[in-house]
Amino acid sequence: MISCQNSVVSEILMKCISGRSITRNEILLLLKSDEIDSLLYSAALVRNIYKKRIITYSRKIFINIINLCKDYCGYCTYRKEPSSKQAVLMKPNEILELASLGYKYKCTEALIVSGESPEKKYEKAREWLSSLHYKSTVEYVADISDKILRKTGLLPHSNLGILSLDEMRMLKDNNVSLGLMLESSSDRLMNKGMAHEYAPSKNPNLRFKTIENAGKLKIPLTTGILIGIGETAEEVVDSILLIGNLHSRFGHIQEVIIQNFRPKAMTKMENSPPAEMNFFLKVVAISRLLLPDMNIQVPPNLSPYNYGTFIDAGINDWGGISPVTIDHVNPEYAWPNIRELKQNTELKNKTLRARLPIYPEFIKAEFVSSELIHHIDELADEKDGLVKEDYLNDI
Numbered sequence: 001m002i003s004c005q006n007s008v009v010s011e012i013l014m015k016c017i018s019g020r021s022i023t024r025n026e027i028l029l030l031l032k033s034d035e036i037d038s039l040l041y042s043a044a045l046v047r048n049i050y051k052k053r054i055i056t057y058s059r060k061i062f063i064n065i066i067n068l069c070k071d072y073c074g075y076c077t078y079r080k081e082p083s084s085k086q087a088v089l090m091k092p093n094e095i096l097e098l099a100s101l102g103y104k105y106k107c108t109e110a111l112i113v114s115g116e117s118p119e120k121k122y123e124k125a126r127e128w129l130s131s132l133h134y135k136s137t138v139e140y141v142a143d144i145s146d147k148i149l150r151k152t153g154l155l156p157h158s159n160l161g162i163l164s165l166d167e168m169r170m171l172k173d174n175n176v177s178l179g180l181m182l183e184s185s186s187d188r189l190m191n192k193g194m195a196h197e198y199a200p201s202k203n204p205n206l207r208f209k210t211i212e213n214a215g216k217l218k219i220p221l222t223t224g225i226l227i228g229i230g231e232t233a234e235e236v237v238d239s240i241l242l243i244g245n246l247h248s249r250f251g252h253i254q255e256v257i258i259q260n261f262r263p264k265a266m267t268k269m270e271n272s273p274p275a276e277m278n279f280f281l282k283v284v285a286i287s288r289l290l291l292p293d294m295n296i297q298v299p300p301n302l303s304p305y306n307y308g309t310f311i312d313a314g315i316n317d318w319g320g321i322s323p324v325t326i327d328h329v330n331p332e333y334a335w336p337n338i339r340e341l342k343q344n345t346e347l348k349n350k351t352l353r354a355r356l357p358i359y360p361e362f363i364k365a366e367f368v369s370s371e372l373i374h375h376i377d378e379l380a381d382e383k384d385g386l387v388k389e390d391y392l393n394d395i
Contacts, residue, residue, distance in 0.1 A: 016042060016292075017045060024241070031286055036281065046292050047315070049292075055311060058319065058320045059354050060357070062322050062325040065114050065137070066137060067115055068082060071198065071199035074267060075261060075263070102154055107154060108357070109154065110156045111157050112156055113159050145171070153375055155356055156357075176358040178214060181259075182243060184225060187205070195269065208242070218366055219367070228260055229269070244291050254358065255296075255317065256295065257297045258283055260302055277306075281310075288313070301334060308348055360386060
């Protein structure tokens, strides 16, 4: 039951619960209101209506194929210079060995991540690709994804940054889904002194185009927003609405990540405050209310001491969790142990289930190439499209 002192907020929440649309001003009122308990209650109720009581995660191996990047984001520790001892340029045999290790640990996802178009900035990246007989990072990833599928049965999901329509076509037959964070719909964050000042690929128009291209090609896509990097409340709302509008046009956004900024040492934003938790919880809850039937995820490793709270705010997924590899994008924050994740999920009266890197509702001919369906069927339960429970029984 909604217990709310503000009758206007109560009326807006009742609209959301009953499936009626609300205005941008009403959304902003919710975000700026102090009525957080009622907001969370409403979001959890809507989640239960659309997603029942299952919270999912994807058991993955994280393949950091090349961490050179042409962008410089104010918060990033992932990108490395070619001269760094931490620079990574993986060879095919190294990738396949890592994927085989993932198979041994019953992973079902091969997450392949690279910096933004490293060959466009670095001669070392071009030489690396040439030595392997490829012209681009995307061409390499398309080929190695095919090899991973055939050798291990792991399902590739690649996050390579901005991609053209032709590049996405190269990946469609060997990746069950792709990833690209919108981060923010605000180009103001590219201004002098802001988080994306030296990151031209974070231009929201370019990211919008890539997300749109995925829709045109019927590629299931994971996207999301980053909270705490200098955006305003209005920009947060506009970003959520943009994602919702893109999905309403193409029906292809399989997952929306709501990620909280955490400052990192040796970055431009190391002294910036982390995302304020109450505000972040409200963003998560509003995302559920605005995107009621979509899959909403918050990374648990970025809030290691209180991630169970996000279930109260309406999420239905924890994202990729690896029993083997670190989070190369956020190496400061370890994945939670999957048994611990299960316990914390059950404390909220929910059931934890493993999913594939393609959500059940996207396992159909419209979104899955004939090249991939056999590999998916080997892992997916015919009844619910999640990972077969007996596949994980012996771990």
